[in-house]
Amino acid sequence: MFDRDIWAEIFHSIKKNKLRTFLTGFSVAWGIFILVLLLASVNGMKNGFTSQFNDDATNSIYIRTSVTTMAYDGFEAYRAIQFTNRDIEYIKGNFKDEVEYITPRFSNGVTARYKKETGRYPVRAVSPSHQYIEKTLIQSGRFLNDNDINNKLKVVVIGRKIKEDLFEDEDPLGKTLIVNNSTFRIIGVFTDEGNDREERFLYFPVTTMQRLYSNTDKISMILLTYNPKFSFAEAINFSETLEIVLKRRHKIHPDDQGAIYLNNNAEGFSDVTNFTNMLNYISVGVGLLILLAGIIGIGNILVFIIKERTKEIGIRKALGARPAQIINLVILESVFITTISGFGGMLFAMGLIAIVGPNIKSDAFANPSVELSTIIIATVILVVAGVLAGLIPAIKAAKVRPIVALNSD
Amino acid sequence: MIKIENLHKSYPMGKDSLHVLKGLNLHIKEGEFVSIMGSSGSGKSTLLNIVGLLDVHDEGNYYLNGQLIENLDEKKAAVLRNKFLGFVFQSFNLITYKTALENVALPLYYKGVGRKERQKTALEYLEKVGLKDWAGHLPSELSGGQKQRVAIARALVTQPKVVLADEPTGALDSTTSNSVMEMLKEINREGMTVFVITHEEEIAEETDRIVRLKDGVIISDELTNKKATV
Numbered sequence: 001m002f003d004r005d006i007w008a009e010i011f012h013s014i015k016k017n018k019l020r021t022f023l024t025g026f027s028v029a030w031g032i033f034i035l036v037l038l039l040a041s042v043n044g045m046k047n048g049f050t051s052q053f054n055d056d057a058t059n060s061i062y063i064r065t066s067v068t069t070m071a072y073d074g075f076e077a078y079r080a081i082q083f084t085n086r087d088i089e090y091i092k093g094n095f096k097d098e099v100e101y102i103t104p105r106f107s108n109g110v111t112a113r114y115k116k117e118t119g120r121y122p123v124r125a126v127s128p129s130h131q132y133i134e135k136t137l138i139q140s141g142r143f144l145n146d147n148d149i150n151n152k153l154k155v156v157v158i159g160r161k162i163k164e165d166l167f168e169d170e171d172p173l174g175k176t177l178i179v180n181n182s183t184f185r186i187i188g189v190f191t192d193e194g195n196d197r198e199e200r201f202l203y204f205p206v207t208t209m210q211r212l213y214s215n216t217d218k219i220s221m222i223l224l225t226y227n228p229k230f231s232f233a234e235a236i237n238f239s240e241t242l243e244i245v246l247k248r249r250h251k252i253h254p255d256d257q258g259a260i261y262l263n264n265n266a267e268g269f270s271d272v273t274n275f276t277n278m279l280n281y282i283s284v285g286v287g288l289l290i291l292l293a294g295i296i297g298i299g300n301i302l303v304f305i306i307k308e309r310t311k312e313i314g315i316r317k318a319l320g321a322r323p324a325q326i327i328n329l330v331i332l333e334s335v336f337i338t339t340i341s342g343f344g345g346m347l348f349a350m351g352l353i354a355i356v357g358p359n360i361k362s363d364a365f366a367n368p369s370v371e372l373s374t375i376i377i378a379t380v381i382l383v384v385a386g387v388l389a390g391l392i393p394a395i396k397a398a399k400v401r402p403i404v405a406l407n408s409d
Numbered sequence: 410m411i412k413i414e415n416l417h418k419s420y421p422m423g424k425d426s427l428h429v430l431k432g433l434n435l436h437i438k439e440g441e442f443v444s445i446m447g448s449s450g451s452g453k454s455t456l457l458n459i460v461g462l463l464d465v466h467d468e469g470n471y472y473l474n475g476q477l478i479e480n481l482d483e484k485k486a487a488v489l490r491n492k493f494l495g496f497v498f499q500s501f502n503l504i505t506y507k508t509a510l511e512n513v514a515l516p517l518y519y520k521g522v523g524r525k526e527r528q529k530t531a532l533e534y535l536e537k538v539g540l541k542d543w544a545g546h547l548p549s550e551l552s553g554g555q556k557q558r559v560a561i562a563r564a565l566v567t568q569p570k571v572v573l574a575d576e577p578t579g580a581l582d583s584t585t586s587n588s589v590m591e592m593l594k595e596i597n598r599e600g601m602t603v604f605v606i607t608h609e610e611e612i613a614e615e616t617d618r619i620v621r622l623k624d625g626v627i628i629s630d631e632l633t634n635k636k637a638t639v
Binding site for chain 1: 458461463464483484487488490491492496498502503504505506515516520524563567
């Protein structure tokens, strides 16, 4: 197989028939080109979806409350369920290994004023962990810390949009913001990758807000992230356990679907993964079909070549070439053409992706790329394709009878 | 060297079959210089194809170098051809895109001889036919006579037992024909069995023994004067 003479023969035959070789190779290069491009595009879509979900931590669970829909344990239906600080302590205490970050969120709306500028903004009263769960980015200053919470300090972190609204070019850090007639010191400005709406929030220490609103310990919702090492199944399992425990704690019927809403990001994420996997399969299928057309093209041309070379094959046989040696020659030539042109198509596609990819600006499409496994699979496909394309013509060649061949002109 | 007993061969022609060889008996000893004479359709080419293991016979026995030829598959035939037989064709049958040297070296490649050894031996044989200086030329750059000499070198390069020549001078003018026949004689003098097929009386006269074939049977088998007088 690594006989120098066979390669000399193959190069000879290719050099003698440049156009034929080019046309043959082109169909395979085209097939691989499309296959790689399709796979990279699916990858790009996958990355696009992932980055959209990335606004929030992908391992986050949001828990909201509502009213019960079923009577249970002596309570009538339509009882409002309310989380309190004790629920946070309970989850922290019982799921030490499962929970990474946890924060309460107490939502409200306020009027904020700085000098003459006034605006109405939504409020989120949270604890410091919130920053990691929502992936809040601090532009200047800092986010809330434990000291703010413990001492119920009147501090606030404002969104970039609020800064634009109220402060224009002034640096808001350390300035006093008047919120519903109370004064708060601005300790930080944040941005958020999600969208503009996210940047119109005010973040207060949850304890400060609860005290301000008649010393309550109520909270609107619980946000947490689970152990990032969890598999999908473990994550689902954990959120189910959490739901059961919370229902028991608040005396809700186990089958009540309305009282507690538990939103696990993993579920949505899994849907996306399933979707892109499906796209992957489809594009592999389409790519292979296109490649198949290329292979048939090569087989076709090789059959023609064999016909052209009938006499030569006859001479070789008269001189003592064994059928296996003839088959070897034809198949190697086929594998050589398919592999080289296939790599050509692959490199061309990868080059195109490298040049065009970074310039595509779309939410649904990001960083299209080819994985190493794709390249390896494509290579294997190429070699197999070459063998398949060469097989029938090779067998045909081996069957050429020397006398018939020698008499043909 | 070649022993044929009651050899029959027919080709299917639609419903009927064409009986080409009708019970030939022929014995060619080592070192003989034999010609098969006959007009076209006499069956001489068929005989050569069977002797050359390019075709199979229907009936009778064929011994090559004492070995009975039967149940021959393609692979075995290829090995035997490579080992025992050298071919010289009317139309030379050189591979057009290979140089003279590469053409001569090709049978050695199929014999499994190493690359350097092949080049060396092929060059020796080209020298023997007087074409050493033409080793790097393609067949298209050679004259008819030169092509046939390359073909003869190619037939000899594996040191076969028998050289089979099918109308070796058919495509050549009389002067070149003579030089080619001289070369075959020379080879024969060195001890090689040479088996020539021709329809030209003058060519046949150059050999030692003439076997005349007509309608698939041998009508005469005699030594030429030349041999008789020697």
